[in-house]
Amino acid sequence: MVRRAERGLQPNGPARAHVEEICQINDAAAYGNDVKVKQLADRFLVSPRHLSRIFKAVTGSTIHSYVQQVRIERAKPLLISTDLPAREIAQMLGFSNASHFSAEFSRRVGCTPSQYRARAGVGTLSLAV
Numbered sequence: 001m002v003r004r005a006e007r008g009l010q011p012n013g014p015a016r017a018h019v020e021e022i023c024q025i026n027d028a029a030a031y032g033n034d035v036k037v038k039q040l041a042d043r044f045l046v047s048p049r050h051l052s053r054i055f056k057a058v059t060g061s062t063i064h065s066y067v068q069q070v071r072i073e074r075a076k077p078l079l080i081s082t083d084l085p086a087r088e089i090a091q092m093l094g095f096s097n098a099s100h101f102s103a104e105f106s107r108r109v110g111c112t113p114s115q116y117r118a119r120a121g122v123g124t125l126s127l128a129v
Contacts, residue, residue, distance in 0.1 A: 018051070019058040026070055031097050037063055061077040071095065072108050079113055091116045 022040055041048040042064075054065050071093045078089050090101030105113050 015054040016058055019055050020053060022051075022063065023066065026067055068104055069108065072105055075101070075105060075113065076109075076116070079117045089113070 025040070037048045037052060041051040044051060046054075052063055055061070055066070059066065061069075074093055075089055078084060078092070079086075082089075084092075086102060087098035090098045093101070094102035099104070102112055105111075105116070109116060111119070
């Protein structure tokens with residue numbers, strides 16, 4: 001019985017297709033629209049716990065962590081190409097509040113959103129001659 005369960009979690013097994021589809025669904029989701037683990041599990045006819053274990057076995061990351069990373073990656077160009085306040089970007093991307101966004105951004109990128117924006121030179125004038 002254990003072997004059967006382990007076989008279903010093999011990184012190169014049929015679970016890989018499910019994980020790739022989960023990533024595509026999340027990547028294509030509109031800003032701020034979370035894809036819920038329960039909804040994904042229902043789609044693949046497995047329990048949320050089993051789906052979470054499959055995802056972790058294949059990617060080494062939890063579904064939540066993956067979603068957060070996608071949100072942070074979506075935030076980077078917004079911080080660089082717009083002058084939207086971080087709280088608006090946080091809201092657009094589905095973070096519960098600006099503090100949570102800033103903490104998550106700092107943890108994953110190594111600087112706050114405002115520091116990231118400043119390093120990119122947003123809001124500074126270029127005096128190219």
